[in-house]
Amino acid sequence: MDSMKNMWRRQDWVNRILLVSGLAAAITFLVKGQGGYGIVVVLLMGMLCIARTNGRVNRLMRLYGSLYYHAPDGEIVPMSFDQVRRAYGEGKGGTYMGRPVTLRFPYWSRNTEGQLETGFGLCIDLAGYADEEGLLPTLQKGQYISVTGELVPQGRQYFYLGNVTELRRISEKELYLK
Secondary structure, three states: OHHHHHHHHHOOHHHHHHHHHHHHHHHHHHHOOOHHHHHHHHHHHHHHHHHHHHHHHHHHHHHHOEEEEEOOOOOEEEEEHHHHHHHHHOOOHHHOOOOEEEEEEEOOEEOOOOOEEOOOOOEEOOOOOOOOOOOHHHOOOOOEEEEEEEEEEEOOOEEEEEEEEEEEEOOHHHOOOO
16 A cells, blocks of 8 residues: 555646546546446556656656765766766666765655655665754655765665765755755
8 A cells, every 4th residue: 555655746737636536537438338438548548657657757757866976085076877887787786876966956755755856767765864953844745955975775776875974955956966
């Protein structure tokens, strides 16, 4: 049930309308005794929602998917989330894991496990983070935030941002590091 709640939270308002209208049409077809058409409508609405979601995820990844690594000499090196994900999948992720990284993005939502979701596939685990300023309960969708932590491997094909040391609200001008 939690995965269904998380899936619903990840959808934008257009996808939610598509899903609800598709289910309503399918129920109407079932009541009229034409279940085959209902199944076709549900499949079409599902495929349309998946296509829209993939497009949105790719757009958000291009806009906000930059991971800024902090080098020991103080230099900040940008890498795209897609590059790091690809390298991790190829077994070369050891060069990125455990190093401090900053991610800046518009706040999307929190899932049922209490993790922040970026909207493009990277989750931020807040376990162990002491929210001394009380920022987390006041965050609203679309506000820009900056999170500094470490990339933590989870399994063979996935990693998340954990060991969070800093979480703060930023302005749109601060969105991209210089």
